[in-house]
Amino acid sequence: MANRLKVEDVNIYYGAFKAVEGVTLTFEPRSVTAFIGPSGCGKSTVLRTLNRMHEVIPGGRVEGSITLAGQNLYAAEVDPVAVRRTVGMVFQRPNPFPTMTIFDNVVAGLRLNGLRNKSELADAAERSLRGANLWNEVKDRLNKPGAGLSGGQQQRLCIARAIAVEPHVLLMDEPCSALDPISTQAIEDLIEELKTDYMIVIVTHNLQQAARVSDQTAFFNLAATGQPGKLVEVGPTPRIFEHPVHESTEAYVSGRFG
Amino acid sequence: MSATSAAETAEARGTPLSRLVAARRAAYRADVVTDDPPQLTRGSASRRLTDQVARVVMWASFGLAMVPLVWILGTVVARGYELLLASSWWTLSQRNINAADVGGGAVHAIQGTLIQAAVTAAISVPLGIFTAIYLVEYGRGRLARAVSFMVDILSGVPSIVAALFVYAVWVTTFGFQRIGFAVCLSLVLLMIPVVVRSTEEMLKLVPNGLREGSYALGVPKWITITRIVLPTAFSGIVTGVMLGLARVMGETAPLLILGPYTKSIATNLFDGYMPTLPTMINQDRTEIGLDSAMERMWAAALTLILIVLALNLVGRWAARRSSVRR
Numbered sequence: 001m002a003n004r005l006k007v008e009d010v011n012i013y014y015g016a017f018k019a020v021e022g023v024t025l026t027f028e029p030r031s032v033t034a035f036i037g038p039s040g041c042g043k044s045t046v047l048r049t050l051n052r053m054h055e056v057i058p059g060g061r062v063e064g065s066i067t068l069a070g071q072n073l074y075a076a077e078v079d080p081v082a083v084r085r086t087v088g089m090v091f092q093r094p095n096p097f098p099t100m101t102i103f104d105n106v107v108a109g110l111r112l113n114g115l116r117n118k119s120e121l122a123d124a125a126e127r128s129l130r131g132a133n134l135w136n137e138v139k140d141r142l143n144k145p146g147a148g149l150s151g152g153q154q155q156r157l158c159i160a161r162a163i164a165v166e167p168h169v170l171l172m173d174e175p176c177s178a179l180d181p182i183s184t185q186a187i188e189d190l191i192e193e194l195k196t197d198y199m200i201v202i203v204t205h206n207l208q209q210a211a212r213v214s215d216q217t218a219f220f221n222l223a224a225t226g227q228p229g230k231l232v233e234v235g236p237t238p239r240i241f242e243h244p245v246h247e248s249t250e251a252y253v254s255g256r257f258g
Numbered sequence: 259m260s261a262t263s264a265a266e267t268a269e270a271r272g273t274p275l276s277r278l279v280a281a282r283r284a285a286y287r288a289d290v291v292t293d294d295p296p297q298l299t300r301g302s303a304s305r306r307l308t309d310q311v312a313r314v315v316m317w318a319s320f321g322l323a324m325v326p327l328v329w330i331l332g333t334v335v336a337r338g339y340e341l342l343l344a345s346s347w348w349t350l351s352q353r354n355i356n357a358a359d360v361g362g363g364a365v366h367a368i369q370g371t372l373i374q375a376a377v378t379a380a381i382s383v384p385l386g387i388f389t390a391i392y393l394v395e396y397g398r399g400r401l402a403r404a405v406s407f408m409v410d411i412l413s414g415v416p417s418i419v420a421a422l423f424v425y426a427v428w429v430t431t432f433g434f435q436r437i438g439f440a441v442c443l444s445l446v447l448l449m450i451p452v453v454v455r456s457t458e459e460m461l462k463l464v465p466n467g468l469r470e471g472s473y474a475l476g477v478p479k480w481i482t483i484t485r486i487v488l489p490t491a492f493s494g495i496v497t498g499v500m501l502g503l504a505r506v507m508g509e510t511a512p513l514l515i516l517g518p519y520t521k522s523i524a525t526n527l528f529d530g531y532m533p534t535l536p537t538m539i540n541q542d543r544t545e546i547g548l549d550s551a552m553e554r555m556w557a558a559a560l561t562l563i564l565i566v567l568a569l570n571l572v573g574r575w576a577a578r579r580s581s582v583r584r
Contacts, residue, residue, distance in 0.1 A: 056473060058398060085476025095467040099489040109475030112485055158471070165475055
């Protein structure tokens with residue numbers, strides 16, 4: 001497929017500190033990739049380089065190449081704002097905009113990028129909320145504040161907001177870690193559906209979740225505190241869980257450490 | 259984490275290390291875990307005494323802090339309210355009224371105060387908010403530190419120094435007249451640091467997750483600031499502006515130096531003297547022994563307090579109308 005996302009020999013820094021070293025992997029369209037590994041190994045850091053969110057942090061810097069459909073996301077002429085329009089992101093903690101209603105939240109990305117047409121906005125809001133399995137729960141209270149929803153609903157609102165701008169890729173940074181099992185189930189079902197349209201990369205601490213939702217799994221680890229994190233191995237999810245090549249992967253997926 | 263897992267592995271193997279760890283754990287448990295029932299009754303007598311003393315001290319401090327506030331308000335209201343009840347107070351000036359006479363009103367001073375406050379706010383609010391945005395959202399390194407330091411210094415400048423500075427520039431250096439606009443300039447110097455500092459604090463309170471959430475939608479930084487960050491911090495910013503405004507409306511030193519009092523209505527910022535409530539208070543204060551002047555002084559003071567109060571209420575209402583929805 002042409003619209004692959006390829007990461008090659010990427011090193012990531014926070015100021016002088018090298019946080020992640022030598023990551024190379026490929027993401028296929030219409031597939032789910034899970035990042036697993038112990039805390040502090042750089043999963044989220046790698047994820048945030050995929051839409052140039054890493055550089056928002058002062059001192060954040062990336063070496064190596066990340067290409068989407070053959071274009072280097074870090075080329076000089078590339079606009080990080082345009083990258084983020086193409087590669088959307090959902091965060092660990094639901095972050096609906098507190099000054100906005102549910103409707104305004106969903107269409108925020110479109111409206112803040114200049115779309116004014118009311119019927120287009122309404123269509124996009126309904127489509128995205130349906131896409132995020134939230135439409136039936138909120139259709140009667142679109143003008144209520146987004147912050148009034150439950151945690152799981154807020155997270156689906158954030159997913160709706162992310163898919164409203166029709167990105168090619170959706171990054172999810174531990175999207176269920178603040179949610180109860182039922183909301184988690186709802187999000188996982190949603191990932192299953194979204195996968196038919198989007199490339200999804202998800203960071204998770206929940207191994208069962210990785211096993212359930214992903215097609216490809218990447219295991220990250222770090223040698224010791226203060227050392228850079230590394231990609232230990234990546235492969236089809238069943239293989240990583242059943243026949244890992246590396247001993248540390250085996251130890252991690254079987255629950256012996258981490 | 260690795261230390262624990264190493265110890266656990268060792269324990270499983272039954273090495274000397276494992277025995278040591280087991281012994282340590284047993285000792286630790288013996289120290290901490292007892293079979294005594296938990297104590298659920300009230301604390302000891304000394305602890306209750308401490309609680310009582312702290313409670314009394316706290317309430318006494320609060321009461322003490324309230325004394326001057328209630329006293330001042332009580333005095334001002336008791337001595338000044340009568341003149342405010344007359345409609346002439348709100349419609350007439352003091353033109354052709356001698357200090358010893360009664361009658362007339364304060365509309366000239368009210369207008370002057372409001373005009374100067376409005377112009378001061380119109381200059382310092384944008385400057386202050388933009389400076390705060392720079393410091394929180396953009397400022398890095400030496401320039402930001404310098405700006406922040408300057409704001410700190412500016413907020414420590416006494417009002418008379420600000421007034422004399424403007425006098426030195428406006429009158430001494432450029433040779434201009436003492437006019438209302440010069441007063442505004444010195445008030446701007448006093449108001450900017452208040453606006454910068456309070457806005458800065460409010461912007462810092464906006465969670466970073468909101469900024470990142472907006473960036474992740476492909477929204478440019480400046481739109482993120484204007485449409486997400488500023489609205490989220492709006493009510494706090496308004497409160498800060500109101501505090502700044504309240505401060506400059508009560509300032510007297512710049513008015514005495516740059517904006518002399520006149521008894522007639524004078525609304526031109528760029529020509530001639532300009533009456534304000536603080537200078538009116540000061541004018542009548544000098545007429546010691548004249549009941550009419552004293553009464554006017556208290557009434558003007560009460561008017562000033564009411565105006566500041568009204569502005570604060572308007573600010574709160576505006577802040578509530580457009581801010582974080584619950």
